[in-house]
Amino acid sequence: MKNILITGGAGFIGSHLVRLLVRKYPDSLIVNLDKLTYAGNLLNLADIEKSPNYRFVKGDIVDEKLVFSLFKEYDIDTVVHLAAESHVDRSIANPMEFVHTNVTGTVNLLNAARHQWKNGSESNRFYHISTDEVYGSLGETGLFTEKTPYDPRSPYSASKASSDHFVRAYFHTYGMPVILSNCSNNYGPNQFPEKLIPLFINNIINKKPLPVYGKGENVRDWLYVIDHARAIDTILTKGRSGETYNIGGHNEWKNIDLIRLLCSIMDKKLGRPVGTSESLISFVKDRAGHDMRYAIDAGKVKMELGWEPSVSFEQGLEKTVDWYLSNEEWLRQVTSGNYLDYYREQYEER
Numbered sequence: 542m543k544n545i546l547i548t549g550g551a552g553f554i555g556s557h558l559v560r561l562l563v564r565k566y567p568d569s570l571i572v573n574l575d576k577l578t579y580a581g582n583l584l585n586l587a588d589i590e591k592s593p594n595y596r597f598v599k600g601d602i603v604d605e606k607l608v609f610s611l612f613k614e615y616d617i618d619t620v621v622h623l624a625a626e627s628h629v630d631r632s633i634a635n636p637m638e639f640v641h642t643n644v645t646g647t648v649n650l651l652n653a654a655r656h657q658w659k660n661g662s663e664s665n666r667f668y669h670i671s672t673d674e675v676y677g678s679l680g681e682t683g684l685f686t687e688k689t690p691y692d693p694r695s696p697y698s699a700s701k702a703s704s705d706h707f708v709r710a711y712f713h714t715y716g717m718p719v720i721l722s723n724c725s726n727n728y729g730p731n732q733f734p735e736k737l738i739p740l741f742i743n744n745i746i747n748k749k750p751l752p753v754y755g756k757g758e759n760v761r762d763w764l765y766v767i768d769h770a771r772a773i774d775t776i777l778t779k780g781r782s783g784e785t786y787n788i789g790g791h792n793e794w795k796n797i798d799l800i801r802l803l804c805s806i807m808d809k810k811l812g813r814p815v816g817t818s819e820s821l822i823s824f825v826k827d828r829a830g831h832d833m834r835y836a837i838d839a840g841k842v843k844m845e846l847g848w849e850p851s852v853s854f855e856q857g858l859e860k861t862v863d864w865y866l867s868n869e870e871w872l873r874q875v876t877s878g879n880y881l882d883y884y885r886e887q888y889e890e891r
């Protein structure tokens with residue numbers, strides 16, 4: 542690896558990955574291309590922004606001229622593609638934005654890589670970061686494996702599935718050296734407070750209601766974000782071209798149970814009487830098309846590449862809460878302005 546383009550590196554997962562790679566590979570150049578949408582934040586990278594092997598470029602992955610010129614200017618040989626619209630509720634409200642960024646943006650990057658690499662050699666790699674949501678929704682038993690047929694059910698997961706198909710099509714059609722991974726729900730520091738855990742932490746701090754969709758019985762498989770970044774590094778350096786790897790925490794939680802655990806941690810940390818945070822729970826109208834259960838079989842990445850999660854959920858959740866409580870300025874900055882309009886539109890009518 543010499544010149545690595547990371548897209549979406551100012552977002553939640555991207556910023557943890559950029560930090561890991563910048564520190565671990567001082568001889569590689571890490572170029573971070575990010576549009577800085579509402580979800581991108583350069584504060585996430587303040588500690589590494591002056592590193593000699595790091596460059597930030599503000600721009601859109603859909604911008605053909607910009608993307609082609611970046612490949613040339615930095616002689617990019619490796620891509621790790623994370624930039625995306627990532628929130629299911631926003632995709633229900635505005636699907637077209639998801640097609641634009643997640644599908645057209647991905648194909649634009651593939652075209653630029655193909656142009657620069659002339660179909661690619663062993664030293665090139667186009668690594669596409671995807672989600673377990675492309676596999677659809679599980680019943681009470683079973684796990685998603687790499688062979689589970691695609692069955693996306695939200696505009697977000699349909700756009701991610703479409704981008705996955707394009708990436709594989711470039712492998713088969715043009716011999717592009719691609720690799721994919723599909724990960725379960727991430728949590729940890731720097732996650733935008735539209736997603737369940739940071740949204741509820743922020744609401745508990747501010748004594749606002751906790752809007753639980755439906756009966757809170759949906760199940761997600763949670764993974765600490767730094768473990769995801771470690772998995773991406775492992776797959777990038779050791780994974781086989783053309784392969785897909787599922788990544789997950791083997792850590793399934795019913796939403797309501799997770800929320801109760803979070804509430805008890807928050808009461809302790811904030812010095813509030815037991816039960817204070819739980820009293821904020823409010824059951825609201827369910828998400829349209831709400832997938833019931835996700836759970837990943839991460840056996841392949843463990844067997845072939847030796848990766849497994851290192852942080853337990855209890856540890857990870859506590860670290861996450863501590864981070865939000867000691868980064869009030871970050872939280873205040875991202876929950877002002879447009880966030881208030883988003884919150885009103887999403888939750889006032891529920």
Ligand code: NAD
Binds near residue numbers: 551577603642671
């Ligand atoms: P995020 O929403 O926190 O960050 C997305 C980043 O992409 C932001 O920095 C944003 O500014 C940037 N971006 C958006 N549109 C862009 C565009 N057109 N051009 C350039 N940059 C753009 O997302 P995240 O949660 O960090 O997810 C990152 C990737 O991982 C996504 O592809 C997502 O589908 C995937 N993923 C996320 C999870 C999860 O639990 N968060 C799980 C599995 C997979």
Ligand code: DAU
Binds near residue numbers: 761
């Ligand atoms: O599984 C991987 C996916 O996980 C990623 O691909 C997505 O980018 C990421 O957003 C996440 O999707 P989810 O829809 O599972 O995450 P979210 O945090 O939005 O919701 C988690 C669960 O909590 C889900 O069952 C819906 C529920 N929920 C969510 C919110 C925001 C609530 O009950 N209330 C809420 O206010």
